[in-house]
Amino acid sequence: MAHQSMDILSKVLEQTAKVVEEKLDAQMSKLNEIDEDDLERLKERRLEALKKAQKQKQEWLNKGHGEYREISSEKDFFGEVKDSKNVVCHFYKGSTFRCKILDKHLTILAKKHVETKFITLNVDKAPFLTDRLRIKVIPTMCLLIDGKTKDYVVGFTDMGNTDEFSTEMLEWRLGCADVINYSGNLMEPPTGPVRSGTKFTKVEKKTIRGRTYDSDSDSD
Numbered sequence: 001m002a003h004q005s006m007d008i009l010s011k012v013l014e015q016t017a018k019v020v021e022e023k024l025d026a027q028m029s030k031l032n033e034i035d036e037d038d039l040e041r042l043k044e045r046r047l048e049a050l051k052k053a054q055k056q057k058q059e060w061l062n063k064g065h066g067e068y069r070e071i072s073s074e075k076d077f078f079g080e081v082k083d084s085k086n087v088v089c090h091f092y093k094g095s096t097f098r099c100k101i102l103d104k105h106l107t108i109l110a111k112k113h114v115e116t117k118f119i120t121l122n123v124d125k126a127p128f129l130t131d132r133l134r135i136k137v138i139p140t141m142c143l144l145i146d147g148k149t150k151d152y153v154v155g156f157t158d159m160g161n162t163d164e165f166s167t168e169m170l171e172w173r174l175g176c177a178d179v180i181n182y183s184g185n186l187m188e189p190p191t192g193p194v195r196s197g198t199k200f201t202k203v204e205k206k207t208i209r210g211r212t213y214d215s216d217s218d219s220d
Contacts, residue, residue, distance in 0.1 A: 057114055060084075060114050060115060060117075061114065063083050063084055063117065064080065064083075064084075064117060064119075065084065065110075065114050065115070065116065065117050065118075066110060066111060066114045067110055067111070067118075068103070068106045068107040068109075068110040068118045068119070068120065069118070069119050069120070070119070070120045070121070070122075071119050071120070071121050072125065073125060073126070074121075074125070074126045074128055074129045076121075077089065077119075077121055077126065077129060080117060080119055081144055081147050082147055083117075084116075084117040085145065085146055086115060086116040086117065086144070086145055086179050086180065087116065087117045087118075087119065087143075087144040087145075087179075088106070088109075088116060088117070088118045088119070088141055088142075088143055088144075088174060088179055088180075089119050089120065089121060089141065089142045089144065090102055090103070090106060090118075090119070090120040090121070090139060090140075090141050091120075091121055091123050091126070091130060091133075091135050091138065091139065091140045091141070091142065092120055092121070092122060092123065092138060092139050093122065093123055093124065093138045094122065096138050096139060098138075098139055098155070098156065098163065099138065099139045101163055102139050102141070102170075103120070105165075105167045105170045106118050106120070106170075108167050109167065109170065109171055109174070109180070112171075113171075113174075113180040113181065115180065115181055116174075116179055116180045123135065123138065133149065137154045137155050139155065140152055140153065140154050140155070141153040143174065143177045143179040144179070145178065145179060150177050150178070150179060151176075151177040151179070153173055153174075158173050159173060160189075166190065168184075168190040169189060169190055171184075171190075172184060172186070172189050172190055173189075
């Protein structure tokens, strides 16, 4: 009985090896069919794609992408938003320490996601704009696509409601709003320090009501 089982196992392994060998032979045969002209065309297409990507990157850099910048006025805000497809604007107050935490993460993401413009604006210099956008809690990030507000990130609630959230956590949140090209899994936030009982929310559209500023630093 044991001898018979060994024979069956041997035949299965032999058949499996044969199938793998046939697949490899087919792949090698396909590669051998590619002539020099085909290889040259592949190289040309690859080179063209690289040139196009580099040109696009340079256009973004010329528009102020690739760095996290402070703008000085409401007029600048409208110009910056009009000039780029994807924009993340951090509305801050100098007296709110959580804004400085956000600055650190946004500086990193601005360099990584050149496809998106990252800017920051002092709410004291933009009373009309903050009133129009109904910004109440500081810090608040306004996420814009094609000149229109797509989403808001208010305080640190969506990053686990902790000051110790990772840059990856913020990156995931921005990816949920499609304001950056996110390559991870949008269905699950990346692992990181999270307060027990915290629930993550993916927000498609959020309206912030109120006209007075409230520091999220005091909301603990």
